[in-house]
Amino acid sequence: MSEQLTFSLPAKEALGREDYFVSGANALAVAAVENWLNWPLNKLVLVGPTGSGKTHLAMVWAHETGARIARADALDDPVALAQGPLVIEDLHLIAGDRTAETQAFHMHNLMQEAGQPMLVTSARAPARIEFALPDLRSRMEGTSIATLEALxxxxxxxxxxxxxxxxxxxxxxxxxxxxxxxxxxxxxxxxxxxxxxxxxxxxxxxxxxxxxxxxxxxxxxxx
Incomplete structure (x- = not known):
């Protein structure tokens, strides 16, 4: 038979660095994320269009560092989240939501005070996000950026x-x-x-x- 038969086996996603393929579309971003011990101010914004692999790369980093993962609109326990490395996903989605932006601003400051690394994902660069909170804008625009291209x-x-x-x-x-x-x-x-x-x-x-x-x-x- 030329086609493959299927069996009911559980899907187990491989998240180790060795399982993450590097090409011209993501090489620079992968190198930047891997260099997390040398991130300026212990933070990095990972930018890329929908479907470019931001979450996948962030999950690989979280797997390696033990980081927690939280959505930008769900930073409900910032003190607990600031106890270790952190991934904040989809920063662009809170644009204009002053409450969520205020939480993100406090989260940023707590991570800085704790000296913990923070990886933020976004579909747009911070300079292109219409933040309602100037303080959050300045903190995010002052963060180094790594960009993922389309596949x-x-x-x-x-x-x-x-x-x-x-x-x-x-x-x-x-x-x-x-x-x-x-x-x-x-x-x-x-x-x-x-x-x-x-x-x-x-x-x-x-x-x-x-x-x-x-x-x-x-x-x-x-x-």
Missing amino acids: DDALLMALVMKMFSDRQIALKPDLLNYILPRLPRSFDAVRGFVETMDARALAEKRPIGKGLARDVLAEIARE
């Missing part, structure tokens, strides 16, 4: 292979070559594609092959 061919291929591998599925080269030019270039799209392929293969008792891939890609295109 390139090499990173897209590595990501597809990794996410299937996390589910104990090895793709055949012809299937990989079929998928890559048809798949949207974003982490979220790849993750959704892999999850749907796996779920439908199990539910419909179909092999992981071109037929199923064609159906799932058509479904994605209609969304």
